[in-house]
Amino acid sequence: MNTNTKTAGPTIRPYVIPTSVDATDAGDFLAMVDVRNRIYREISGADDEFMTASELLPNFWADEYTKRHFLIVELDGVVVGRVGVDLPLEGDSHVAFWSIELIEDVWGQGIGTAAYDVVEQIACDAGRTSLQSWAEHPASDAPRLEPPTGFGYVPKDHIARFYLRHGYSLEQVERKSLFDLQGDLSAVDRIGREARVAASAYEVVQWMLPTPAEFVAGYCLMKERMVTDAPSADMEFDEESWDEARLRKMESRILDGERTQLVTAARHRVTGELCAFNELNIPLDHTLTTHQNDTLVLSDHRGHRLGALVKSAGILRLREIAPDSPRIITWNAEENRPMLSINEELGFYPAAHIGAWKKVVA
Template sequence: MTSLPAGLELRPLHIPSSLDAPDAADFREMVRLRNLIYAEISGHEDSSMPADELLPLYQPKPEMKRFSWIVVFHGDVVGRVGLDLPQEDGARTGFWLIELRRSAWGHGIGRAAFAEIERVARAEGRTVLQAWAEHPAADGPRLAAPTGFGSIPEDHAARFLTASGCTLEQIVRVSRLELDGSRPHLEALLAEAETAAAGYRVVQWTLPTPDEFVESFAWMKSRMVTDAPSADLEFDEEVWDAARVRRYEAGYTDAGRHMLVTAAQHVDSGELAAFNELVIGKDRTAVTSQEDTLVVAAHRGHRLGMLVKCAGLLAWHDVAPQSPRVMTYNAEENRPMLSINERIGFAPLSYEGVWKKVLD
């Protein structure tokens, strides 16, 4: 790299084995910046994560090659940069992020960091770069998604991404549900879904997944990238086996995070037909995250999405009674899933753009 702005260092992030290790300072600083930047962009702290809960997610895994840097500008750490490369056979994609303190914007740091991301991605044989960016509500000109669903303000990040050769492909809606007082409504919706879902039963577990469900859970996880609406984005098909499920689970359990999986089981075949994940960190008074939800294609049309979400949220009242709310992310064109969330009571909080650049 010859053209870095004066005073800029992109320092490869060292991943320590523990946070008490003497070499953990950069990792801690990366997490501090991550949380500060998300709060600056969104105006809330619900995306915050403690360093010890992020560390397991950074440990090397055979399914993902991860490059990370911290951004040092005139001696201060002002942000972080990352590039994740799925390791599936024939993988083409790379998922990147550049996140800078607002005070560091507009000095050419983003441009230099993106040039480095592109250089590494090309060297690794990747042809598609994709990224998610939150675009807080703002007045002024807007950019519409080619899906026809949703738009974002043409803000600094949007201008940067466009100038960098990325195109906006999809809008993701971030929604929030207040849990206080939600139980009666959830019970009514669950009863309705149970009537429509005759022939299925709810099964629930906290991690680790019981052995009897690992294979079916692995298969459902592999469908997430193929079956969720993905506009013109590209995803390498993922292969999940029991060992990958166990590594995925360790990313939560090694840090004391708690996940409740609620699945719908087809009674006659024993097959799992749908699932939903609810997650909370060690601080059980913090926000809950609703992560993956999927109804397997062959089992759609039986209200299984509503079934697993309501059964999960009702059980959650006992798992984390002090968690005030749940956050979730959905593609703006994913009407079936948004309709379920809206009926449950999730309300839009903010919007993200999903951006793509094809490298030639």
């Protein structure tokens, strides 16, 4: 037997989160970022989710809202994947969110299973009983697997089989969508005009982070409601409590990460209340894809085209701020028909199926 070609098992170990990407101990982090970008390109066939190490780094810094575990997976001394486990610190949270991402070359050798044992150990040691995870399932001819919501499906591919083998069930399907920012925006303009008529009791207000003082309370309220008001099927989320300190921390993560964010909100003219919002997260390198993060219309204010109002105003302003950004990427629950209808009308098109998977452990 030629021992030179013998492959040892994988090493799955925590790594240092550096204070800067130039720090002497940043090597593992930089290798993790390269592997992350490679895996996302392999799965999606595109670089819409590419992020630089500088953009990602602030998202890895500790805070008081989530206990986070980060590990890398090495094979023969080479980084081939990464693992993350998030343990929210809200009240007596019993949920854990995790991901395992490996380069395609090493799939099917039991490495994912070895990493999953570590994930489940971390979650169980922390007393978490509801383990949840999301994955993009590339289009394939595999048979379809449908969630109990009855909306959408994922192919029963290698990734789905991995979850099923480890006791997970598919709870929800999200749609990843893209919008071509270099195309004709006349439909967006028209939808915006129609929405302004239907929503005449509301006005559009927009700001770039950091949020001006007058909008802080309203923005915090809407961020809290994002968890409770967006459709989440049987996925479990803790209620969140947002105050100015938490909002400023979120803003620092974005701004320190060499990105910025346009927030477009609808304000009720009579009460001054913020009732709907849309976030467009923009890289400083304007040739990269913009990410649409949260969009929500507070439940009391639905039915006035406020979703179309804030989304159309956001896209039109984005084109002025970052005219070279090629696309917007966004994710929505397949059962969220009102939101998907607005997106489709604006010109978003489906790009991938995202499975939301859950396992309840004793």
